[in-house]
Amino acid sequence: MDLVEISPNVSPPVCKIMDYGKYKYSAQKKAAEARKRQKTVEIKEIKLRPMIDDHDYDVKMRAMQRFFEEGDKVKITLRYRGREMAHQEIGTKLLDKIKSDVAELAKVEQDARFEGRQVVMVLAPR
Secondary structure, X not given: OXXXXXXXXXXXXXXXXXXXXXXXXXXXXXXXXXXXXXOOOOEEEEEEOOOOOHHHHHXXXXXXXXXXXXXXXXXXXXXXXXXXHHHXXXXXXXXXXXXXXXXXXXXXXXXXXXXXXXXXXXXXXX
């Protein structure tokens, strides 16, 4: 048994008689258990094109919904190729549709912004 100082700043200081090795071991186990149960937030990426078909859009939305239920963030990348750059309003409408479809599941963490020939938007679960 050891004499362990619990609160050194009070007057008089508080001490406790305990097995210090056992205390350190249990504290280490508790910290390891907390690390094991901790959920790391991942960023999943969904890549789209402006002229996506309805069924393909539905498949991407189901995947996005699953990611939000798991607690992950979703990065939406909308890539323009060739003449699609001349009709960027189609991509803007698509991103607005995505925002409205996932409004109850997620919030916009980073609004859509251009990075060269692609637009990137990040959504986080509510």
